[in-house]
Amino acid sequence: MTDHAVLIAGGGPTGLMLAAELALAGVDVAVVERRAGQEMFGARAGGLHARTIEVLDQRGVADRFVSQGQTYPVVHFHVPLDLSDFPTRRNYVLGLWQNHIERILTEWVAELPVRFYRERDVTGFTQDDTGVVVRTADGSCLTAQYLVGCDGGRSVVRKSAGIAFPGYDAATSWVTTEADASDEPKWGWHHDAAGSHAIGHADGGPRRLRAVLTEPHVGHAGEPTFDDARALLVAVYGTDFGIHSPTWVSRFTDMTRQAAAYRDRRVLLAGDAAHVHAPIGGQGLNIGVQDAVNLGWKLAQVVRQTSPAALLDTYHAERHPVAARVMRGVMALSALRETDERTKALGEYVSQMLAMDEPRKRLAGQMSGLDVHYDLGAGHPLLGRRMPDLDLATARGPLRVFSLLHEARPALVNFGASVDITPWSDRVALVDAEYAGPWELPVLGEVPAPHAVLVRPDGYVAWVGDGTQAGLADALTTWFGPPRPA
Numbered sequence: 131m132t133d134h135a136v137l138i139a140g141g142g143p144t145g146l147m148l149a150a151e152l153a154l155a156g157v158d159v160a161v162v163e164r165r166a167g168q169e170m171f172g173a174r175a176g177g178l179h180a181r182t183i184e185v186l187d188q189r190g191v192a193d194r195f196v197s198q199g200q201t202y203p204v205v206h207f208h209v210p211l212d213l214s215d216f217p218t219r220r221n222y223v224l225g226l227w228q229n230h231i232e233r234i235l236t237e238w239v240a241e242l243p244v245r246f247y248r249e250r251d252v253t254g255f256t257q258d259d260t261g262v263v264v265r266t267a268d269g270s271c272l273t274a275q276y277l278v279g280c281d282g283g284r285s286v287v288r289k290s291a292g293i294a295f296p297g298y299d300a301a302t303s304w305v306t307t308e309a310d311a312s313d314e315p316k317w318g319w320h321h322d323a324a325g326s327h328a329i330g331h332a333d334g335g336p337r338r339l340r341a342v343l344t345e346p347h348v349g350h351a352g353e354p355t356f357d358d359a360r361a362l363l364v365a366v367y368g369t370d371f372g373i374h375s376p377t378w379v380s381r382f383t384d385m386t387r388q389a390a391a392y393r394d395r396r397v398l399l400a401g402d403a404a405h406v407h408a409p410i411g412g413q414g415l416n417i418g419v420q421d422a423v424n425l426g427w428k429l430a431q432v433v434r435q436t437s438p439a440a441l442l443d444t445y446h447a448e449r450h451p452v453a454a455r456v457m458r459g460v461m462a463l464s465a466l467r468e469t470d471e472r473t474k475a476l477g478e479y480v481s482q483m484l485a486m487d488e489p490r491k492r493l494a495g496q497m498s499g500l501d502v503h504y505d506l507g508a509g510h511p512l513l514g515r516r517m518p519d520l521d522l523a524t525a526r527g528p529l530r531v532f533s534l535l536h537e538a539r540p541a542l543v544n545f546g547a548s549v550d551i552t553p554w555s556d557r558v559a560l561v562d563a564e565y566a567g568p569w570e571l572p573v574l575g576e577v578p579a580p581h582a583v584l585v586r587p588d589g590y591v592a593w594v595g596d597g598t599q600a601g602l603a604d605a606l607t608t609w610f611g612p613p614r615p616a
């Protein structure tokens with residue numbers, strides 16, 4: 131008997147989202163978190179991309195975030211890329227600081243049966259065929275069937291598991307601070323031989339600023355001081371604008387690394403524990419939350435023993451390539467920020483390309499996460515792609531597709547085909563529906579209307595019906611376990 135079915139090390143955005151997913155699926159889950167509360171040191175993510183807002187919408191909580199942020203109809207990849215013509219209700223980026231994102235996630239998780247062990251530092255673990263023993267810095271242990279490391283880029287779980295973290299060392303280092311300025315700062319971007327620097331307005335007064343300053347060298351050990359931030363301002367602008375009263379000073383780099391494996395038997399990694407890269411493009415938190423949504427229902431089914439543990443291998447198979455692609459994009463964006471004439475010339479050509487409709491759609495699809503395609507084999511273009519949030523007509527009245535996913539359960543939406551899923555009816559909802567409008571996917575455009583679709587709890591299509599049941603039993607077994615005996 132273990133303390134919990136699943137332990138999550140780390141209650142940042144990834145750990146919180148995973149805790150919610152597991153709790154919704156009825157799994158006994160606990161979060162072991164170093165911090166006493168959800169207060170954050172420093173500013174990190176500045177918002178949510180469209181697909182992340184959609185996955186929150188699939189759980190019925192997106193509007194809690196949207197109501198507290200600011201929406202923008204563009205993503206940025208070297209230049210602003212309009213996504214307002216994308217076929218989604220969430221055709222925008224939501225500007226919302228990470229401390230607010232974490233606060234809203236925490237409020238939601240508080241409504242669910244999730245146990246928190248706060249001010250507990252995970253120091254390591256051991257695992258065998260039956261479970262995992264997690265050690266914490268106070269000398270105590272917690273046991274679980276599974277452990278998920280959501281403990282950030284320096285993940286103790288990843289290191290204890292001996293999972294390699296290959297990639298690239300930092301080439302650029304930035305110091306960031308939030309403070310008051312006595313003199314009027316030079317707001318906006320500033321580019322020089324050292325790189326790009328920025329000063330923006332922060333909450334709390336007309337001269338409250340948030341500065342991000344490129345350091346002349348990488349490889350500094352330890353945390354920067356406020357004097358380091360001042361010295362950098364003087365080096366870049368010739369003045370420190372009289373900054374005082376700092377809330378925080380921190381450093382981040384463009385180190386780019388990814389865990390070689392997202393699973394080692396009973397231990398899994400998600401979020402920054404699995405992948406780190408520069409914040410350019412604003413992807414880290416977003417793909418961490420989406421890792422959690424991919425893993426949660428699979429882990430729940432394995433814990434409940436409706437699916438074999440091998441289902442967990444699909445988590446690495448599906449999510450590792452997504453982060454790998456994001457990391458290539460971030461490295462490309464970083465390279466394009468160089469200020470030498472050759473890079474500027476390259477940037478001009480990239481801008482020209484992205485002024486064309488097809489490249490704009492492709493890159494906007496990638497940055498927004500709306501084009502994610504899991505390789506579930508050949509077939510209808512919907513297979514492995516996100517199910518659109520269509521307005522359905524059903525015997526119960528009008529229904530949005532995403533509302534079928536609020537409980538994190540799978541659904542078979544049937545548009546008049548003859549389907550029988552009785553042996554899975556304890557796990558999969560069957561919804562007879564009508565939909566007369568076009569089927570349109572971001573980037574791809576219009577696709578043929580399916581006769582039925584099997585939608586996984588993460589909102590991706592696992593099977594598309596052509597009017598027959600061909601392949602349905604296999605898809606149900608693969609994703610939701612073997613049929614219930616008659």
Ligand SMILES: Cc1cc2nc3c(=O)[nH]c(=O)nc-3n(C[C@H](O)[C@H](O)[C@H](O)COP(=O)(O)OP(=O)(O)OC[C@H]3O[C@@H](n4cnc5c(N)ncnc54)[C@H](O)[C@@H]3O)c2cc1C
Binds near residue numbers: 142164165251253403
């Ligand atoms: C300057 C900056 C700007 C960024 N901007 C963006 C952006 O615009 N968009 C975006 O998507 N992303 C952005 N990111 C990245 C984003 O902040 C991270 O990807 C995100 O926080 C990852 O979430 P996580 O939950 O995986 O890890 P973390 O947020 O690092 O959370 C890890 C949690 O684990 C806890 N923890 C760590 N070790 C232990 C331990 N041993 N025991 C117990 N608890 C532990 C920590 O206290 C923390 O709560 C930015 C990052 C930086 C630095």
